[in-house]
Amino acid sequence: GRGGAGSAPSSYASSSVVGAVKSFFGMGETDEGSNLTDSGSGGKGSPTNDPLLAARMRSLRFAGRDAESLDLFVRELESSGHDDAAYRNLKRSTVEALRSILRGGGGGGAGGGAEGASSSSVDDAMALLSDSERAGGTTPESYAAVAAVLIERGRRNEAADLCEAALYASPSDGRASSSSSSEGLALLAMEAIGGQKDRPGRMRALRNAADDAARIEGTEQGEWIRSRYWTLKGKLGTKDARLLMWWNDPVRSRDNELELALEHVRRCKAEGLRPKGGALRSIVRLTGHRRRRRRGGDGGGDDDASDDDGAWDEEDSEGRTPPRPVGAKAANGGVDPRSRDVAQILLAAGEARRTGLDGDPRFVDDVASALRSLGGNGECVSYVREAVVRAGA
Structure with missing residues (x-):
């Protein structure tokens, strides 16, 4: 729940304070009465070097010392007066505290990675987030840290509510200050909403989230979605990503996606950028769908499955006309499809050679099958x- 401005965050404070907090390099114990952060704090009401404290907390967290990282935050919060101003001065450090709690550093015991986030740890993080929100000390990263774990734990309704409340907030309250x-x-x-398959108005909610992000960036919703199509496809799945693009015809939508993929890859090649793996996969797989439709097939099938659709070879005895050699001219003198x-x-x-797809056995198989077909x-x-x-090099 929401705690008062002066109530100590006992639910997410480490139970061991004296002797538990080490120095930045972990060499020796820190005396109980010393300034644990060395971050410029001079007591209640004094400004805190939030970036430095956050960096020290992050270093401890990366070393798996989440409880110690959290102790630094609690001590600084208390020494700063534990009031609204303290939360507003510790925005970056609050994000690190949330991440330490979600790894199991507060209340839930030691643990590393997302799997360490027990239900009690998530609830503790929500309590800290609520206190910080009430004081005006939250940032988009604060909400994102908690929402990501909520999604991982299947608590998509809570994650969606949390993200939407933060996303639609006025920039003046500090929650939507960075594009x-x-x-x-x-x-x-959108990932949380996309997982709520029975949610009424789900597509409208997805568009609302995209629209708000586009507004903050200063662009149109359609352009924002188009420029992030491959990321959205990975998070939402093919069907929802295409519907967001208003590609409602199942057959035509494959051609639409293929055209977008080619546009993306050609632009990246011209600008020396690394293309999205999803775009590369789509070119290989969807080219086969288009060929089957020209040949008289239905072009059906799973876009995310290997596109092994029956190569022309010696065993093809159905009386179909063998393909013209690659490079031959079409009957009308144009480019052979x-x-x-x-x-x-x-x-x-x-272009896959500049990405993580190069050498991926499934991608290599997709390319080989498509070329032979x-x-x-x-x-x-x-x-x-x-x-x-290349694989043996």
Whole structure:
């Protein structure tokens, strides 16, 4: 619940104070009456070096010493008067305290990583967040730290409520002051909302979250969604991401996504940027869907499954016309669609070398299957040979 401005945060304070707090380098115990933070605090009402304290807490947390990190925060909070001004002066440190609590450093016992966040730890973090919010000491990172763990623990309703309340707040209250931080909060809100499959008006809520993030960034909702499509697809799934783009036709939506993927990859190549893995995968997989529709198939199937759709080979005895060699001209003298499709797949395969997909067995298999299904047997052999050489390098 929400505590009063002067009530001590006993629920999230470490039970061991004397002798538990070490120096920054962990060499020797700190005397009970000394200034534990060395952060410029001169007692109640004095300004605190919040960035320095936060950095020290973060170092302890990275070393797995969450209880000690939390002790630093509690001592500084108490020495600063434990009033509203103290919370407002400790915004960064509060974020570190929340992360330490969620790792199990307060109340829930020692633990590392998200799995250390017990129900009591999450509740303790919510209590600290509530106290800080009441005092005006929260930031988007404060809410994001708690919401991420709520999502991991399946408490999506609470995560969505928390993110939406913070996201739609006025920038003047300090909760939505940074566009980059608010974007992260918006993505968390959308991830939480996306998991609520039975929520009434779910798509409207997703658009509202996107709209608020776009407003903070100073752009339009549609452009914000389009520029983050691959991130949204990873968080929400293919169906919801496409609906956010107003791609409502199941067949046409694949072509829409393929065009967006090609646009993204070509732009990244021209600007020397690293493309999104999702865009590269889409080029490889969706090119096959488009080819099947041209051939008379339904183009169905799972976009996220391997696109092994029946290569043309010696065992194909159904009387279909074998493909023209890659590079051949179409009957009307234009560009052969197969040559274009092979070029698109090779573009994705080449750009994947600058990402974590290079050498991924599933991606290599997708590329090889797609090339062979298009009649690009020579290109397939060359690609697989080079992939094997790189994997053994």
